[in-house]
Amino acid sequence: MAIDTNTLKYLDNVPGPFYVFELPVRVWHWLHALSISTLIITGYLISSPPPSLHGEASTHFVFGYIRMIHFIAGMVFTVGLLVRFYWAFVGNYHARELFVIPVWRKDFWTGMLHELKYYAFLTRKSSKFVGHNPLAQIAMFFTNVLLGLFMICTGLALYSQGTGAGSWADRMFGWVFIIEPSSQTVRMWHLFGMWIFLTFVIIHIYMAIREDLYSRQNGVGCIISGFRRYRDDGPMGPQ
Amino acid sequence: MxxxxxxxxxxxxxxxxxxxxxxxxxxxxxxxxxxxxxxxxxxxxxxxxxxxxxxxxxxxxxxxxxxxxxxxxxxxxxxxxxxxxxxxxxxxxxxxxxxxxxxxxxxxxxxxxxxxxxxxxxxxxxxxxxxxxxxxxxxxxxxxxxxxxxxxxxxxxxxxxxxxxxxxxxxxxxxxxxxxxxxxxxxxxxxxxxxxxxxxxxxxxxxxxxxxxxxxxxxxxxxxxxxGQRLHDKCYRRPHFDAGQFVEKFDDEGARRGYCLYKVGCKGPTTYNACSSIEWNGGLSWPVKSGHGCLGCAEDDFWDKGSFYSPVSDLGVTGNVEHTANKVGGVIAGAAAIGVAAHAAGTVVAKATSKKPTATAEEEIR
Structure with a gap:
């Protein structure tokens, strides 16, 4: 059933629970979390390799494996985002929240303002949401869609340096080097993107746990079971 | 004629x-x-x-x-x-x-x-x-x-x-x-x-x-x-790169054994040139062969990237050559971690101070 957060906003007595995150979205979320964690760890190690192992070069492949794991995790990340994009077309209303920001809706901005006040401790009142709150939604869009695409494009462009001129990666992502001819600079921006992802992960996990502990609805549980549950039967709007 | x-x-x-x-x-x-x-x-x-x-x-x-x-x-x-x-x-x-x-x-x-x-x-x-x-x-x-x-x-x-x-x-x-x-x-x-x-x-x-x-x-x-290829692709020290064997300092055992120079700033992995195949001075030598990393002199902007001796170079935004991706990014992520901790503490305090009135209000309703 298509649930529009807008229509539910100020209605009384909506006890839920609502089925928000369908199975493919949940599977994608956790696979994405795993691939991002792997990418952050291996990515940092590529920028700052672990201490050398001595002995014959032929007996080790440490850095090779680190890079290989990074590439595999990168492919999982890329394909995952593509499948997730597909699911936005066939999934439920909330499957589109990641890609479509309702900037044209007034209540999106009033909701955003309220969330900002709420997190700045300027108000004690909190709202109930079916999917994401406006602040979370815009953070999801910027990191998972925009930054995700940036990391995919720069990552695969750098990958094309290894696969060589004329390879699929070069033909599809070589244009990155037209925008920025220095591949070292592209590497550094890719590395910087990793830190933004890490920043997102820190805040995202905190917000999700905080939601479980202090808000009027569930947080982490929602992306495990897929159901949004509420602690009170009150209205969706701030109270 | x-x-x-x-x-x-x-x-x-x-x-x-x-x-x-x-x-x-x-x-x-x-x-x-x-x-x-x-x-x-x-x-x-x-x-x-x-x-x-x-x-x-x-x-x-x-x-x-x-x-x-x-x-x-x-x-x-x-x-x-x-x-x-x-x-x-x-x-x-x-x-x-x-x-x-x-x-x-x-x-x-x-x-x-x-x-x-x-x-x-x-x-x-x-x-x-x-x-x-x-x-x-x-x-x-x-x-x-x-x-x-x-x-x-x-x-x-x-x-x-x-x-x-x-x-x-x-x-x-x-x-x-x-x-x-x-x-x-x-x-x-x-x-x-x-x-x-x-x-x-x-x-x-x-x-x-x-x-x-x-x-x-x-x-x-x-x-x-x-x-068409990076120095890295034909570098004779590439096996050491893949093995994870790096020179840490120019006078260490790794340097003597001819390990990969990536960790001391070799830009071979991002530099397109023929040094590793044609070499210099009639095939006599080239930078990596002589034990020094590539500076990336054939690449755009190589002169404005800070140290030649670090694999992580300047982002070129702040104007400070010490502001590498890892340093700037580390500060941002660190600030986020501190911010989260402070916000969590704030939340606990806010909850503690608001508990009493809420409890009495609920009792009054009942």
Whole structure:
């Protein structure tokens, strides 16, 4: 059933629970979390390799494996985002929240303002949401869609340096080097993107746990079971 | 008569034997990655085709490209190609000077309008109407534009002409810019490097003279045959890179064992050039072979990236060369972690202070 957060906003007595995150979205979320964690760890190690192992070069492949794991995790990340994009077309209303920001809706901005006040401790009142709150939604869009695409494009462009001129990666992502001819600079921006992802992960996990502990609805549980549950039967709007 | 002169004629008149000439053709074919049957084609072309003049201009530069060129590892190559070039115009190498030298430019335009190759070493500064580089009483930019108007194609020698190089480093007071930023209507072939490898230079120019066309270029306008791969792809220390064996300091055991120089800043993994295959000074050595990392001198912006001795370079945003991706990113992520901890503490305090009134309110309702 298509649930529009807008229509539910100020209605009384909506006890839920609502089925928000369908199975493919949940599977994608956790696979994405795993691939991002792997990418952050291996990515940092590529920028700052672990201490050398001595002995014959032929007996080790440490850095090779680190890079290989990074590439595999990168492919999982890329394909995952593509499948997730597909699911936005066939999934439920909330499957589109990641890609479509309702900037044209007034209540999106009033909701955003309220969330900002709420997190700045300027108000004690909190709202109930079916999917994401406006602040979370815009953070999801910027990191998972925009930054995700940036990391995919720069990552695969750098990958094309290894696969060589004329390879699929070069033909599809070589244009990155037209925008920025220095591949070292592209590497550094890719590395910087990793830190933004890490920043997102820190805040995202905190917000999700905080939601479980202090808000009027569930947080982490929602992306495990897929159901949004509420602690009170009150209205969706701030109270 | 002059117009029918071939390269071969010029070479012979400079005392180069036929044997040397054929050797040169064979070496060049090999250097260009062509099959051995092309040696004959190159020889035939140079024997029969009328000579294409080359004008070699110098803008803001250090002349290291010319220095590299005349020290071509194989003296034969240098001699032969120099014979093709120096006859026309190269203000560093030619005998003529002053007005006689400048006249050659006008004569070349008259005789070979739209046929000559313009090789440019260095770049034009644009600030103060180009007064930072004056040649023959005029700003170099005017000379470059004038010669470019009538040429067939441009070879941008070295990192100066290709990318801007040291004189374009921040804050670039003379506003030096690479050739492709000022000349838009002629094909430009970039031969970057500071300097480029001599054999790469002779290879590129011979290809253009012999086949009368541009070699295949990559997306950034560099000849694929020499800039198609990174140093890293053919580096003899690559097995140590994959094994995770790195030089940590220049005097450690790893340095003595010849481990990979990535951790001490080698830019081989992001630098496109032929150093690891052609090497320098006739295959004598190249930076990595001598135990020092690649500086990435053939890459755009290599001069503005902070330390040459770290694999993580400057982001180029804050202007501070110490502000690398890991440092700036680390501060942002660290600030987020501290912010989250502070916010969590704030939440606990807010909850504690609001608990009582809420409880009494609920009791009142009940």
């Amino acid at each position: 002059h117009a029918q002169e071939t390269f071969y004629d010029v070479m012979r008149s400079h005392g180069i034997t036929r044997r040397s000439f054929v050797k040169f053709c064979t070496l060049t074919a090999a250097g260009l990655g062509l099959g051995h049957e092309f040696a004959g084609k190159i020889a035939h072309a140079l024997e029969t085709k009328p000579r294409t003049p080359v004008i070699w201009l110098h803008g803001l530069e250090c002349t290291c490209c010319t220095e590299s060129f005349i020290r071509s590892g194989n003296p034969l190559v240098g001699d032969v190609v120099l014979s093709m070039l120096s006859l026309d115009y190269d203000d560093t190498l030619m005998a003529a000077a002053g007005h006689q030298a400048e006249e050659i430019l006008e004569q070349t335009i008259e005789k070979y309008d739209g046929q000559y190759i313009l090789a440019c070493e260095g770049n034009p500064p644009l600030n103060e109407d180009g007064m930072y580089c004056i040649q023959g009483g005029k700003p170099f930019i005017e000379k470059l534009r004038h010669m470019a108007d009538h040429c067939k194609a441009i070879i941008a020698w070295g990192s100066c002409a290709s990318w801007g190089c040291v004189q374009a480093a921040k804050p670039n007071p003379t506003q030096a810019v690479p050739i492709h930023k000022v000349i838009h209507d002629k094909p430009i072939i970039k031969v970057p490097g500071c300097p480029p490898i001599a054999e790469v230079m002779t290879g590129v120019i011979t290809y253009m003279l012999a086949f009368e066309r541009m070699p295949a270029l990559d997306r950034q306008g560099r000849p694929k045959m020499f800039y």
